[in-house]
Amino acid sequence: MSRDGQPMIALSGVNKWFGTFHVLKDIDLEIHAGQRVVVCGPSGSGKSTLIRCINRLEEHDEGQIVVDGITLDEDMRNVAAIRREVGMVFQQFNLFPHLSVLDNCVLAQRRARGTPKAEARERAMHYLARVRIPEQAAKYPAQLSGGQQQRVAIARSLCMEPKVMLFDEPTSALDPEMIKEVLDVMIDLAQSGMTMICVTHEMGFARKVADKMVFMDHGRIVETAPPDRFFAAPASERTQLFLSQILSH
């Protein structure tokens, strides 16, 4: 997938401000092909902004972001090339309400990749089957439950056959009984070898699939560790406090 041990995603010295608010501070992070990284931290710590910088939904002000050998800069062709390689799943699903489930999955294949119609539909049905809702293909997003919508959103991204998937709190907007169906799909994806970066508070999921845990606070990466060490013996006090709070019940 990536060239000669080069990381799939490399961030170095990344800084970003929202107005005068310093939201990302000196971020260095490397993610290799096939790695599953879980980013956690208190709200407002910059985790969403971090992954939104990777596909340029947010612009970083300083530092370098390289995805699969392509440097993110002002050049819109590079941005477009990276967006084709990087899929994203949002907290609020963001399905297109005016299109059927199938067309949600077909649209970008046709437009951004120029895939022929029949092939695009076939691929859409393949990935809808993979997220276990092929029977909903003709429905519209508003007719589906939250968990089903999020699974469609995952299928929609997979249809572009991305090398990396970004998940921005994919289960935070879901009712408790729907969280599992989405996590099951994500676990499935992780086991298939997809490179994934997940911003999530689902620590059970993190323990199960993550290769690397990243803990952020106040715009900084406080700690990076493999999950067993991260949960058993976090190095930083801030991480200990955070974990004790979210794992206490």
Next chain:
Amino acid sequence: MSPEAPARPPPPRRNSISFSWLDGLLLALVLGAFGYFVWRTQTVLHYKWDWSTVWPWIIRIDPRTGGWVPNAILLGLATTLRLAVWGIMLAAVIGAVMGWARTSQRLLPRLISTSYVMLIRNIPPIVFVFVFVFFITSQILPSLGIADHVTRLSPEVQWWLSVLFGPTNRIENFIVGLICLSVFTGAYVTEIVRAGIESVPRAQIEAGNSLGLTPFQVLRDIVFPQALRNVLPPLSNQFIQMIKDSSLVSLVSVQELTFVAQDIQISTQRVFEVLLFVGLIYFLICWSLSALFGKLERDAIRVRG
């Protein structure tokens, strides 16, 4: 099926139609006002109704061939319908482009579209029509020589042109009226389109971007279809308004319904009959259009589930 008790039927509905003393009072007031109007026109105005003079203006017998041919009212109606159909299309295109420009990140498109809207929205339509026709189009259009071009076309093409744009000898005049009406209505459509674009959540654009769609594809495939659904009611309102405003171009001798109505009033002296009849025609056109938009709205809701 579950082995549980059979589904319980819903309780009977209460009758939703009720008629109270207030409804009775309102009905009495409406009927009273109508009766008063009829009484005034019958007794005080001493107006003798004579509808028979109106009918020959709709359709007449051609003395040369002895066959029926459409007369002024039908010809005027045809012009009004042409203005309506082309005007809606043109105003929609202007509104879509300018509405996009209003929401653009770039300064120049925003500047141009904002000036356009401000200029037109803040002057009365009649003033706009005169200024537009006498100062702008009458300077530019003759130099294009459209009328000359048309006469040189083959009869077949000329026939098609007359179906689409009305009598070929008055085609320049029609185009002036049409552009005037479209530019005028386009300003209002621009504001509706802007509101529609702004009603689509930013997250929709982000989702499109993250899938690798270009800004234009995001606009065309994601933003516009959703914006259009959100603005169907004000849009239908504006297009109905435009059909009624099409009577304004009678001021610059476009021979549409209002223009011929004034002509007929002068030559027959049947003011009320002609006005009421023409009013009824406008009502039917606008009412059909609002019914069409009503159906579009219901379809849009049904599709969204």
